[in-house]
Amino acid sequence: xxxxxxxxxxxxxxxxxxxxxxxxxxxxxxxxxxxxxxxxxxxxxxxxxxxxxxxxxxxxxxxxxxxxxxxxxxxxxxxxxxxxxxxxxxxxxxxxxxxxxxxxxxxxxxxxxxxxxxxxxxxxxxxxxxxxxxxxxxxxxxxxxxxxxxxxxxxxxxxxxxxxxxxxxxxxxxxxxxxxxxxxxxxxxxxxxxxxxxxxxxxxxxxxxxxxxxxxxxxxxxx
Amino acid sequence: xxxxxxxxxxxxxxxxxxxxxxxxxxxxxxxxxxxxxxxxxxxxxxxxxxxxxxxxxxxxxxxxxxxxxxxxxxxxxxxxxxxxxxxxxxxxxxxxxxxxxxxxxxxxxxxxxxxxxxxxxxxxxxxxxxxxxxxxxxxxxxxxxxxxxxxxxxxxxxxxxxxxxxxxxxxxxxxxxxxxxxxxxxxxxxxxxxxxxxxxxxxxxxxxxxxxxxxxxxxxxxxxxxxxxxxxxxxxxxxxxxxxxxxxxxxxxxxxxxxxxxxxxxxxxxxxxxxxxxxxxxxxxxxxxxxxxxxxxxxxxxxxxxxxxxxxxxxxxxxxxxxxxxxxxxxxxxxxxxxxxxxxxxxxxxxxxxxxxxxxxxxxxxxxxxxxxxxxxxxxxxxxxxxxxxxxxxxxxxxxxxxxxxxxxxxxxxxxxxxxxxxxxxxxxxxxxxxxxxxxxxxxxxxxxxxxxxxxxxxxxxxxxxxxxxxxxxxxxxxxxxxxxxxxxxxxxxxxxxxxxxxxxxxxxxxxxxxxxxxxxxxxxxxxxxx
Numbered sequence: 001x002x003x004x005x006x007x008x009x010x011x012x013x014x015x016x017x018x019x020x021x022x023x024x025x026x027x028x029x030x031x032x033x034x035x036x037x038x039x040x041x042x043x044x045x046x047x048x049x050x051x052x053x054x055x056x057x058x059x060x061x062x063x064x065x066x067x068x069x070x071x072x073x074x075x076x077x078x079x080x081x082x083x084x085x086x087x088x089x090x091x092x093x094x095x096x097x098x099x100x101x102x103x104x105x106x107x108x109x110x111x112x113x114x115x116x117x118x119x120x121x122x123x124x125x126x127x128x129x130x131x132x133x134x135x136x137x138x139x140x141x142x143x144x145x146x147x148x149x150x151x152x153x154x155x156x157x158x159x160x161x162x163x164x165x166x167x168x169x170x171x172x173x174x175x176x177x178x179x180x181x182x183x184x185x186x187x188x189x190x191x192x193x194x195x196x197x198x199x200x201x202x203x204x205x206x207x208x209x210x211x212x213x214x215x216x217x218x219x220x221x222x223x
Numbered sequence: 224x225x226x227x228x229x230x231x232x233x234x235x236x237x238x239x240x241x242x243x244x245x246x247x248x249x250x251x252x253x254x255x256x257x258x259x260x261x262x263x264x265x266x267x268x269x270x271x272x273x274x275x276x277x278x279x280x281x282x283x284x285x286x287x288x289x290x291x292x293x294x295x296x297x298x299x300x301x302x303x304x305x306x307x308x309x310x311x312x313x314x315x316x317x318x319x320x321x322x323x324x325x326x327x328x329x330x331x332x333x334x335x336x337x338x339x340x341x342x343x344x345x346x347x348x349x350x351x352x353x354x355x356x357x358x359x360x361x362x363x364x365x366x367x368x369x370x371x372x373x374x375x376x377x378x379x380x381x382x383x384x385x386x387x388x389x390x391x392x393x394x395x396x397x398x399x400x401x402x403x404x405x406x407x408x409x410x411x412x413x414x415x416x417x418x419x420x421x422x423x424x425x426x427x428x429x430x431x432x433x434x435x436x437x438x439x440x441x442x443x444x445x446x447x448x449x450x451x452x453x454x455x456x457x458x459x460x461x462x463x464x465x466x467x468x469x470x471x472x473x474x475x476x477x478x479x480x481x482x483x484x485x486x487x488x489x490x491x492x493x494x495x496x497x498x499x500x501x502x503x504x505x506x507x508x509x510x511x512x513x514x515x516x517x518x519x520x521x522x523x524x525x526x527x528x529x530x531x532x533x534x535x536x537x538x539x540x541x542x543x544x545x546x547x548x549x550x551x552x553x554x555x556x557x558x559x560x561x562x563x564x565x566x567x568x569x570x571x572x573x574x575x576x577x578x579x580x581x582x583x584x585x586x587x588x589x590x591x592x593x594x595x596x597x598x599x600x601x602x603x604x605x606x607x608x609x610x611x612x613x614x615x616x617x618x619x620x621x622x623x624x625x626x627x628x629x630x631x632x633x634x635x636x637x638x639x640x641x642x643x644x645x646x647x648x649x650x651x652x653x654x655x656x657x658x659x660x661x662x663x664x665x666x667x668x669x670x671x672x673x674x675x676x677x678x679x680x681x682x683x684x685x686x687x688x689x690x691x692x693x694x695x696x697x698x699x700x701x702x703x704x705x706x707x708x709x710x711x712x713x714x715x716x717x718x719x720x721x722x723x724x725x726x727x728x729x730x731x732x733x734x735x736x737x738x739x740x741x742x743x744x745x746x747x748x749x750x751x752x753x754x
Binding site: 021022023026036037039040041042043044045046048067068069070087089090091092093123124143147148149150151167170173174175176177178180181182183184185186188189190193198201202205206207210213214216217220221222223 | 343344346347348349351352360361362363364365366367368369371372373375376380384385387388391392395396398399402403404405406407408410413414415416418425426427432433435438439442443445446447449450459481512514515516548549550551554555629630633634637638746
């Protein structure tokens with residue numbers, strides 16, 4: 001290891017020199033930490049590698065992902081790969097209009113006083129806005145903003161009321177789908193399949209040899 | 224942030240942009256395309272392959288990386304393991320991605336007790352990285368017959384008829400199931416499932432959830448598993464060996480507890496192996512888009528148990544993986560960027576291939592440019608070509624990149640690269656294992672009571688997989704294998720043994736093979752050598 005271009009950081013409470021340009025996860029590996037619990041996709045999507053850091057001369061502790069945060073000189077950083085969050089127990093398939101049960105299932109949501117401490121999302125989600133929309137029963141707005149949620153739980157770690165916004169939002173997202181209109185095009189296709197509309201043609205095509213199938217494919221064209 | 228030579232190279236991209244807007248590059252005629260593949264595609268590089276000397280597929284061609292694992296003794300001392308089961312269950316699911324989760328849910332709903340063991344956390348998988356969407360024929364212009372033809376044609380007609388038929392026939396039912404458990408697919412104005420076209424697909428068939436399709440499905444599956452009382456989840460416990468009974472049928476697995484650093488045995492009536500692909504073996508030194516745990520473990524342990532493999536000499540190299548910044552090497556840049564008109568450019572700022580060619584041809588063309596000295600070098604000496612993303616903003620309007628590809632945009636903004644103003648350096652990345660362990664239409668392998676689902680399975684995608692079919696395949700065969708495995712719940716699993724391992728090792732010994740490898744690999748070795 002060439003330490004000529006190295007910088008000094010404080011990693012998991014230990015001041016140490018590491019080569020510049022590494023991510024937090026890579027610096028942990030480089031310095032002998034056998035990190036497995038906080039590693040997943042290495043692409044910033046699985047939410048396993050959350051970190052808390054303080055940059056040099058900064059007054060504000062920040063939050064991010066260990067596979068995405070590139071280290072800088074003077075950085076103080078620890079991993080926070082897990083934060084205890086309550087997950088409610090419910091069976092969506094046995095509920096008629098699940099959204100009406102939100103207040104029982106996640107009653108803590110209604111203690112939210114919009115302090116916005118949860119706005120630390122590494123995916124730039126305005127978590128406070130999602131929670132406010134949820135409280136105001138504007139469920140479409142709430143779900144529209146959580147498609148990018150990676151369930152890392154950093155927002156939950158900041159909430160003084162002990163709300164786990166990622167689980168509340170996921171319940172709303174799931175419940176909303178159950179209450180939506182069943183897609184007409186899927187309904188149509190399912191009934192066609194039930195009446196075996198494609199069965200014969202599919203059996204015929206599946207029985208074709210390679211050459212025959214290849215020329216059949218050419219005749220299909222674009223739909 | 225770009226600097227030095229790379230900044231200079233970007234000037235050339237900017238200089239040619241206006242001219243390139245009008246430039247047309249024809250698709251390669253079949254013969255020229257084949258020649259390009261033969262010369263530059265990694266699957267055709269004979270020196271990277273060898274024929275297996277042991278096992279069911281003796282004589283079959285595969286990469287050195289896989290052959291090294293199959294032709295070796297495990298570093299595990301199999302003679303000293305205590306084979307008394309610590310857990311007894313009906314269905315043991317190995318793997319916590321989309322396929323494993325689906326198998327567990329269906330097995331449970333059919334009345335089986337299920338244990339799901341995974342190497343990392345439940346949900347840490349390649350499923351969450353599936354961005355573009357899932358192929359299902361729900362559009363009125365589309366049909367399962369078209370889906371069948373597209374899948375077979377893309378796989379160069381090497382896929383198995385019964386598997387592809389199962390795939391396309393089950394699609395609509397699978398979407399219904401996903402909707403029932405609360406997966407929020409994108410809709411059009413009247414509530415239809417929104418369908419999109421993509422390369423190699425003859426009708427609008429991709430259904431999606433923004434650019435985070437797999438992630439949003441996995442979140443729901445994981446949540447749902449937590450609600451089912453008969454599914455026990457065991458995280459950080461990868462499988463290192465399967466177990467068999469007196470008749471050679473699979474009846475459990477040896478797992479390794481990463482925390483306690485000890486092995487333990489789970490006995491089951493049936494096992495569903497869903498541990499995914501092998502990108503982290505970094506075939507031929509390629510970067511990969513795969514997650515940390517994708518080390519091909521399923522191939523190794525199933526092969527020792529006598530399961531037949533198929534097509535494990537065929538891999539998908541996605542033409543556009545990130546090559547710079549260094550910490551993102553291998554991360555996938557979706558096909559959609561090229562579909563929107565993004566150009567691929569060499570160091571001179573010139574196009575060298577029609578960007579809408581199939582994945583294998585585009586990948587081969589990029590490799591050709593880099594090998595012939597037309598690549599752009601990074602500080603650490605790796606080469607790549609430019610993907611002209613600012614061009615898309617010029618064609619489709621300002622802000623389109625941030626809107627359509629929010630996660631890619633964000634990840635690069637974090638390191639001060641604005642892809643709406645600067646191009647992105649890319650190089651082919653090892654993306655998908657086209658082959659795997661051969662299954663029948665219920666997901667069962669040639670070893671009785673051993674099922675496989677997901678990327679670990681082989682026979683579906685032939686020699687090339689078309690976009691969106693992997694996401695469908697994990698649910699279709701997850702469901703089929705979960706249901707079929709749970710039907711075995713009244714079986715007597717028999718005595719837990721490692722007899723198959725002994726006989727496999729005897730074969731190795733008779734061939735004077737004595738190499739010992741960490742097999743299965745479990746975790747890739749990370750050598751941080753960037754400077």
